[in-house]
Amino acid sequence: MVQIPERRIPEQSARRDAERVRPVPTSADVARLAGVSRATVSYVLNNTTAVRISAPTRRRVQEAADALGYVPHAAARSLRAGHSRMVLMPAPSVPVGALYSHFFNELQWALRRLDYTVVQFGSLGMSGDDAARAWAELRPVAVLAPGDGTLTPRGVDVLKRSGARAVLTIGPERVDGAHALLMDQRAVGHCAGVHLLDRGRTGIGVVVPGEPGFETFSAPRLAGIRAAAEGTAARVVPLELRYEERSADRLAARWPELGLDAVFAYNDEYAMLLLRALQDAGVDVPGAVAVMGAGDLLLGRLLRPRLSSVRLDLPSGQVLAELVDRAVRDPAGTPEVHPLLGAEAVPRDST
Incomplete structure (x- = not known):
């Protein structure tokens, strides 16, 4: 009989295994640690303003969530609300330069202040309806797509049928069915x-x-x-x-x-x-x-x-974020056209 030696698991591997099976913290765990109800946890972590919650309670819930490493589940929140708070922005396929980068950063910050989650989607190599279907899989509440021919009227329909309450294009062309933020x-x-x-x-x-x-x-x-x-x-x-x-x-x-x-x-x-x-x-x-x-x-x-x-x-990111928010709140509204870009010559020594 051949005796197989007992295999010893290194301490580091055991620790990794333990971490892998560590349960994901839930709102119930946060509620127990903070000594409050699950509803209170939801109100605090989702920044609900309809219910008044004292500052000490808010602080206690936040500290419990931090200690457990808990964050709200976006998909679950979307199911409760009937739609997500995700605004999807396909990443540009070409370098947009410092000016446009600053503009888009400001826009993302302004949307975040309105309680939207901005997700940039790498669409390189995708075009037309394939791109729209890929975006729709994430079930965004709004899509800010480049107005460069990537999005088609059929793609707009795909997005809306998948739950997008607002579809907007930013660029030199408008697309039927979408709000147009025109940069001429x-x-x-x-x-x-x-x-x-x-x-x-x-x-x-x-x-x-x-x-x-x-x-x-x-x-x-x-x-x-x-x-x-x-x-x-x-x-x-x-x-x-x-x-x-x-x-x-x-x-x-x-x-x-x-x-x-x-x-x-x-x-x-x-x-x-x-x-x-x-x-x-x-x-x-x-x-x-x-x-x-x-x-x-x-x-x-x-x-x-x-x-x-x-x-x-270019308009401020806050102005554009408010346009997005209005479009989300009125999904049945007629698509609008908003000119965005003004131009002015600045003469210097090179001319």
């Missing part, structure tokens, strides 16, 4: 074009980012400049540029043969990249070529020459 990028290009034409420039290059996904912003900005130049002797030339030094150097080396005396470089980041490449190639800015960006970033003001830009005027 043509206004940005038109503003830049008018400024450069007023400076007497007659050959305007317009940077079109070479990276995929930027067409939603770059195409209408190009159209805006073309509209500003319509009826004048000026010509408008699209220029592909990737956000890398080698691409900027190649474009700067070709500049003398292009016969252009101005460039609207899509935004401040691309403008700063190209401005430095032009200077390295010996092109005089603004003598031989005026350079203009968009976004009015602080870094552009630190360059020499200081960068002219288009300042983008």
Whole structure:
């Protein structure tokens, strides 16, 4: 008979096993520890204002929840309320820049103050109805989708049938059935074009980012400049540029043969990249070529020459969060259109 030696479990493994089987704390556990009812726990942890609960009781419940590591179950709360408090925001498929990042951060903070939970959904590689179905699986109360063609009217219907009380798009296009928060990028290009034409420039290059996904912003900005130049002797030339030094150097080396005396470089980041490449190639800015960006970033003001830009005027996150909240409260309301984006030229030394 072969005797199998007893296997000893290391103390660390035993501790890990114990942690794995540790029961999930419940509201009943919190109620017992705090010496209150489960209803009181629910009122306190869900920030219910309809019932008055004393400050000491609130503190006792919160301390008990912290000690046990308990947090309310969002799905259970959704079942009781009949809908969730989740606002789903699909993550942008392209870098949105510092200005838009600040705007979306402010929006998320304002929604949180209105007791919504904001969830960013990575939709890279998804489009159309596939994206809408993936979003609907999470049963959000509202969806803030990019107005870039990703969402279709059928997708809006899928979301609403799955319980979304409000569907809103943010971008240059509206979608039937959804509220539209319109950012008309043509206004940005038109503003830049008018400024450069007023400076007497007659050959305007317009940077079109070479990276995929930027067409939603770059195409209408190009159209805006073309509209500003319509009826004048000026010509408008699209220029592909990737956000890398080698691409900027190649474009700067070709500049003398292009016969252009101005460039609207899509935004401040691309403008700063190209401005430095032009200077390295010996092109005089603004003598031989005026350079203009968009976004009015602080870094552009630190360059020499200081960068002219288009300042983008966006509403506060609080204003937009209140629009979302109104749409959630009135799910049967007629979809509305809200213009969001204003544009103003900020002349500096580079033009």
